[in-house]
Every structure is written in structure tokens, then in C-alpha cells.
Amino acid sequence: MYEYIQGKLAELAPAYAVVETGGVGYLLHISLQTYSEIEGRSEVKLFTHFVVREDAQLFFGFSTKTERELFRQLISVSGVGGNTARMILSTYSPRELQSIITTENAVLLKNVKGLGLKTAQKIIVELSGKLTALFDGEDGPLPVAGNGDAVYDEATAALVMLGFPKAASDKVVRAILKEQPDISVEETVRMSLKRL
Structure with missing residues (x-):
């Protein structure tokens, strides 16, 4: 329904960003990967995934289409919700996650908070072979040194x-x-x- 939101970065925290456009501020839940890529910018464009639940309507924002598609693949797995998928993307970069799934390393994947061994194994089984097309030369974020x-x-x-x-x-x-x-x-x- 919503492809992306572009506008002024009104507020930024490691777990969310507020993007102001057309006089409206949109709160988007983000991963640490997206946080690091938009930190320090005044204008941003975040690709979105909109979730409607009985108790809430949520935007998840991503700095790249690849990260958004990976998020969508993760939430397609039974037992993996938006916050769990965001936690996975905050713990591992898309390339690291691809490597974990390719090598079937469920033990490493279950290190994510809230993810048990059975769910980690289910993610690997269901996403095995589906992620190769996502990576078309995109590099991960560059580390930013700070005090x-x-x-x-x-x-x-x-x-x-x-x-x-x-x-x-x-x-x-x-x-x-x-x-x-x-x-x-x-x-x-x-x-x-x-x-x-």
C-alpha cells in the first residue's frame, strides 16, 4: 500500500525514526542497520512495510529495498512477527543472515533475543534458497567511529x-x-x- 516515505528526519532513535512529510510525522520502526545508514541525515527516504493488527497500525522503515524484502521473507515464516524480524535484522546484517541461512546455522540464529531453536530452524528451512536473488551487489553499512x-x-x-x-x-x-x-x-x- 505504501512504497516509501520521504521527508525531513524529525526524530531518530536506534529503534525508530519519525519522518515528517506534508505536515504529518510518521513513526517508523527501524533496525539498527537502517539507523546507522540514516544517522546524521536531515532528509531521508525509507521503504515501508505497513502492518495492521487488531490493536495497532505500524510502519516498519528500511533504508534499502533489500532489507525490506528480507523483513517480508522473515515475517512470512510462521511464528516470526514484525518485532522479531526487526530484532533479527538488528542483530545480523542482511549478508550475515544470508550466510547463516545458507550454512544452516540455527545455533547462531537462535542467539537473537526472543528466538528459540525451533523457530530458528523453521526460518532456515523456509527461507533456504529464497534469499540469493535479494543480494545484487549491495554492501553493508560502513562502521562509524564515535567517542x-x-x-x-x-x-x-x-x-x-x-x-x-x-x-x-x-x-x-x-x-x-x-x-x-x-x-x-x-x-x-x-x-x-x-x-x-
């Missing part, structure tokens, strides 16, 4: 927004920043998601 305090604050806030306890998020982010002081916010959150 430790800003990275700590943003990464911890992102994890709390994604539903992790503040204390656990704080501990994991501090450990990662101690190991790699020049890491980007996106990579910090990805590594944290794998450890939580």
Missing part, C-alpha cells in the same frame, strides 16, 4: 528500547567498549545483542 561516552549512552538506550534490562545492557556495553574503545554504536549494539 566512548556517546557510544555508551546510545547503545545502552537502544538496548533498553529493545526490551533488555538496564543493568544487563550497561554491563555488556561497558565490557564491549573496554575491549574495543573505537567501536560504532551500531556494532556495539549488535555485539551486545549476541551476548545478552
